[in-house]
Amino acid sequence: MTISHQATGTGPDLLLVHAGVADSRMWARQVAELRDSRRVITLDLRGYGETPSAPQYSDAGDVLAVLEELGAKDVTAVGSSFGGYVVQQVASRRPDLFARLVLICAPTDNVEPDDGLRALWAEEEQLLEAGDVDGATDLAVRRWIGPDADNEARELLREMQKHAYDVQLAAGDVDNEEWPVEPEKLTVPVRLVTGGHDYRFFADSADYLTERLADSERIHLPWAGHLPTLEHPDEALKLIS
Template sequence: MTVVESMTIPVPGGELYAEVVGSGPPVVLLHAGFLGVQMWDEQLELAAEHQLVRYEARSHGRSSTAMRDHHPSEDLRAVLDHLGLERVSLVGNSMGGGTSLTFALLHPDRVDRMVLFGPGVPPVEFRDPFILEHHREEEAAKRAMDADRFLDNALEYAVDGPHRRPDQVDPEVRRRCREMAATTVLNHHTATGRLLEVDVRSRLEEIAAPTVLVVGELESSDLHRMAREAARRMPHAELVEFGGCGHMTNMEDPQRANDLIRRHLAG
């Protein structure tokens, strides 16, 4: 049986909840916004070949609530330094993909390869009317302090996407995402610190790490646009589309995701 070691890792102004499992070339799993380490449960089978590190970003899950502005890429560096990892591969989804791209730009000597599912490319710019409308609904739910309304809205745009009704999505994926998001909302609704972005978009040509960018067929147009641009401009990147999936590609089609990660990390 594979043993998962849990720990807290200090960062300026707080600490991050983290887990380490397996042995071999190290891989860090970076979760999507509002979610937590459990979104990578199906990827834990990769611990047979890799040392897997997964942690929860500030104001997410069991990590500290951010009361000051912070750079997520610097928290990633703190995780690697704490664990004594000089060079790793990165696997990220959405927000975690944006953190991965930022880290690979700022610390290229510490990144081997990347697999990024629906990554946001900082500074993230949303244009899709579907996403913009749900962001307005999100702000209205915040003002009304209506957690259920907030969570329902988050699942509609971040899990279902613009092309599916909720009943067309795997109910277990929706349940798990809602549970993780509810933990984040409950634990961190008092956060005042902002997540600071670095302008990665203007410097995509500088990110040399071999990268696979995965986008779900049923994803919003914004994520398709950002992934296409990154694949076109990064010197060693390729774009892969997962048919029948939305934003949570690694959860909706875990076997295909794991096979892709294995192949790419093997070089």
């Protein structure tokens, strides 16, 4: 399979899907802690980590293919940011595979980005069009990780984001088929986590889902930015286990 993935440990299946500014390395601390009691499944989406990009693909389809190849069942799926959006797509298509979802600072359909996030995207695009990948990477590290993160977490984010930019810019335009998110089909328990230092869009997305899900739990972390599992690994472990 083209998608780089690992299944570590034994026990109930736990899927961890990384953020759009990271890759599977963001979960290293959680994998080490949980592999004695779970089969922990991690992967790199296309254009991230060790997975190459492709002209046409579906992140949701790729994740589903990994789960099917591994024979996963009754999966607890944890998605950070864009990874949480991918989890929603897969669970909407195949709700029978999942026992529980944890969506950490995740977007969803039918919610508009706030002005601050739009401004960030515009600044990022300007830097990348000028060929300033280092500047765009610095911007990502400043804006996407909260104030409590240590230097090790910031440097890991820098490394993951820089690599993603390099791979994706080399690939050029791609077509990522997104599947619809259908909250009414997500009948398993869903935990929705947001951060006090994150963009409003992600809290708005969590609020939107809370109103439409059959079984939801809303957790707001005043200390957190967009990547709480990197910012406070020990605290974040409690959110997903």
